[in-house]
Amino acid sequence: MEWSRFHRHKWDQATTFAWKNFSSAPVRRMFSFVTVLGRAALPEDKLKELTELTQEMKSSYSAAKICRYDPTRRRLDNGDYDYNADNDLDNDIGCIPTLSLEPHLVQLMATSRDPEELRYVWRAWRDAAGRPLRGKYTRFVELSNEAARLNGFEDAGDFWRSDYETDDFEDIIDGLWAELRPLYEQLHAYVRRKLIEKYGDTIVPPRGPIPAHLLGNMWAQTWTHILDLTVPYPGRPSVDVTNTLRRQGYSPFDMFRLSESFFISLGLEPMPSTFWQKSLLIKPTDRDVICHASAWDFCNGIDYRIKQCTQITMEDMITAHHEMGHIQYDLQYRNQPFIFRDGANPAFHEAVGDVLALSAATPSHLQEINLLANVDESFENDINFLFSMALDKIAFLPFGYLVDKWRWEVFSGEISESQYNSRWWDLRVNYQGVSAPLLRDEDDFDPGAKFHIPANVPYVRYFVSFIVQFQFHAELCKAAGHSGPLHRCNIYRSAEAGRLLRNVLSLGKSRPWPEALSVLTSGRTNQLEAGPILEYFEPLMSWLESQNKDEFIGWQENEAIVLGVVSSNASVRPFSAVIAALKSPSRRAS
Numbered sequence: 001m002e003w004s005r006f007h008r009h010k011w012d013q014a015t016t017f018a019w020k021n022f023s024s025a026p027v028r029r030m031f032s033f034v035t036v037l038g039r040a041a042l043p044e045d046k047l048k049e050l051t052e053l054t055q056e057m058k059s060s061y062s063a064a065k066i067c068r069y070d071p072t073r074r075r076l077d078n079g080d081y082d083y084n085a086d087n088d089l090d091n092d093i094g095c096i097p098t099l100s101l102e103p104h105l106v107q108l109m110a111t112s113r114d115p116e117e118l119r120y121v122w123r124a125w126r127d128a129a130g131r132p133l134r135g136k137y138t139r140f141v142e143l144s145n146e147a148a149r150l151n152g153f154e155d156a157g158d159f160w161r162s163d164y165e166t167d168d169f170e171d172i173i174d175g176l177w178a179e180l181r182p183l184y185e186q187l188h189a190y191v192r193r194k195l196i197e198k199y200g201d202t203i204v205p206p207r208g209p210i211p212a213h214l215l216g217n218m219w220a221q222t223w224t225h226i227l228d229l230t231v232p233y234p235g236r237p238s239v240d241v242t243n244t245l246r247r248q249g250y251s252p253f254d255m256f257r258l259s260e261s262f263f264i265s266l267g268l269e270p271m272p273s274t275f276w277q278k279s280l281l282i283k284p285t286d287r288d289v290i291c292h293a294s295a296w297d298f299c300n301g302i303d304y305r306i307k308q309c310t311q312i313t314m315e316d317m318i319t320a321h322h323e324m325g326h327i328q329y330d331l332q333y334r335n336q337p338f339i340f341r342d343g344a345n346p347a348f349h350e351a352v353g354d355v356l357a358l359s360a361a362t363p364s365h366l367q368e369i370n371l372l373a374n375v376d377e378s379f380e381n382d383i384n385f386l387f388s389m390a391l392d393k394i395a396f397l398p399f400g401y402l403v404d405k406w407r408w409e410v411f412s413g414e415i416s417e418s419q420y421n422s423r424w425w426d427l428r429v430n431y432q433g434v435s436a437p438l439l440r441d442e443d444d445f446d447p448g449a450k451f452h453i454p455a456n457v458p459y460v461r462y463f464v465s466f467i468v469q470f471q472f473h474a475e476l477c478k479a480a481g482h483s484g485p486l487h488r489c490n491i492y493r494s495a496e497a498g499r500l501l502r503n504v505l506s507l508g509k510s511r512p513w514p515e516a517l518s519v520l521t522s523g524r525t526n527q528l529e530a531g532p533i534l535e536y537f538e539p540l541m542s543w544l545e546s547q548n549k550d551e552f553i554g555w556q557e558n559e560a561i562v563l564g565v566v567s568s569n570a571s572v573r574p575f576s577a578v579i580a581a582l583k584s585p586s587r588r589a590s
């Protein structure tokens with residue numbers, strides 16, 4: 001008997017979703033994951049195109065290099081750097097792009113205090129890394145959305161958010177950001193004041209967004225490298241132990257051993273021997289590699305590796321902890337069924353290493369491992385330490401939030417190709433209070449100058465991690481028997497903290513993450529909460545509010561100071577800040 005389409009459809013329905021009626025919850029959970037094929041759901045030719053596009057974007061980003069800053073180069077009549085001189089690179093002798101992001105541009109953005117040089121590096125990197133991706137990104141979005149829809153999702157953003165297994169995820173993170181924004185604004189106002197003292201108010205607007213190139217980082221995502229310009233009580237032992245690491249002759253290998261020793265002190269797993277044999281911890285000189293630090297699980301219970309072009313800096317020591325946290329999580333759930341060998345949600349995976357670093361970075365721990373001398377727990381030292389932690393953990397929050405806010409809007413079609421760059425800067429000004437130091441237009445593609453966009457790695461996981469890691473820290477500190485302020489807690493050598501952490505991490509993705517949170521908090525909560533991070537920074541918040549009492553808190557978009565040459569073909573969006581700047585007397589003739 002020829003089955004009617006109707007009967008065939010009903011059979012397909014019944015068999016395709018039969019697993020939804022299985023009695024075993026874990027088996028139902030397994031099927032719910034294994035039936036999501038991801039981009040493999042695409043037809044062969046489109047899957048090939050998408051894979052090639054991703055590879056092209058990652059290689060382009062990782063090979064991008066720029067020329068050295070040349071202060072003697074032709075200047076404009078008002079003395080400003082003539083960016084258009086870059087355009088005749090080919091016949092501009094001596095300009096061979098030799099500087100790569102790691103380590104050169106990371107170092108320059110962290111250490112240069114010349115606004116001109118910073119602005120040159122900031123722009124040249126975006127010309128080299130972001131612009132070339134613009135044309136590929138739209139096709140990439142189309143194919144990503146097609147794959148998502150074949151898996152039953154609205155678009156790629158909907159697919160990514162499904163990792164959090166809740167349908168009000170955007171409301172949850174909006175709520176968390178609303179709770180944390182006041183602290184961010186206090187930090188922003190204080191840092192802006194300090195940058196005005198350093199660079200003057202013709203470069204840094206007292207009531208406007210902070211120009212992005214002055215914050216010590218290529219994306220202004222963390223501000224730890226301008227601690228020297230902003231530290232509340234100067235002249236005290238610096239919690240940035242970079243110089244001590246170098247003086248004591250630390251190698252990259254030593255830094256990873258130091259991180260491993262912290263995990264072992266909690267009773268967690270040492271790195272397998274293959275890790276030390278097969279990881280790449282130093283930038284090779286014979287070939288281009290993707291230097292952006294990463295951790296890899298080769299899914300055989302033996303082979304786990306980190307790739308990091310490690311520099312001897314405190315930042316890279318913290319990153320080493322971050323990457324090793326991924327490996328530790330991989331090791332903790334390696335006995336789970338394959339489909340459950342993942343983080344309870346992506347933010348948990350990002351939080352593991354950072355939780356240990358919260359203890360490892362404390363002055364008392366740094367003193368215990370001889371990286372810091374004569375630490376006294378005075379009020380001023382406390383504030384200096386909390387301030388340096390805020391330059392990392394609080395400064396990061398709006399950036400961690402806006403990268404996927406932009407991407408979700410691109411995937412959903414709210415942002416069309418003609419708005420890629422202006423919407424990016426709208427979000428950067430509105431959420432981060434950071435502005436482009438010079439004119440941007442729709443030939444630029446500034447989001448593409450951040451690794452995770454060409455690498456197609458979701459980003460909101462870091463925003464959530466920076467919050468949930470303080471929930472972890474608070475609970476592990478309780479387990480370790482810590483008393484006193486949360487920011488002074490160090491769980492080093494606590495078997496109790498290690499046991500609790502192991503109980504959470506060994507679950508992998510076998511249970512919904514609220515259940516993992518419930519294990520962590522002994523049933524006190526199963527939700528993401530801003531309480532612990534606000535508790536940790538409470539002493540700093542009060543101090544900042546007293547310091548900022550005469551300060552303008554927040555920023556007005558039209559106060560932005562944007563230098564720029566309105567290039568002939570620029571389809572510059574009527575960015576009110578830009579118009580204000582173009583009218584301002586200091587602007588030079590284009």
Ligand SMILES: C[C@H](N[C@H](C(=O)O)[C@@H]1CCCN1C(=O)[C@@H](N)CC(=O)O)C(=O)N1CCC[C@H]1C(=O)O
Nearest residue numbers: 221292293294295296319322323326349350457462
């Ligand atoms: C330096 C860190 N590199 C990522 C990470 O470790 O998360 C790398 C690249 C993208 C994914 N990834 C992995 O290693 C994954 N394979 C890990 C896993 O999923 O197991 C990174 O990008 N960070 C850290 C703080 C904020 C952010 C940034 O630097 O902007």
Ligand SMILES: [Zn+2]
Nearest residue numbers: 322326349350
């Ligand atoms: Zn990570």
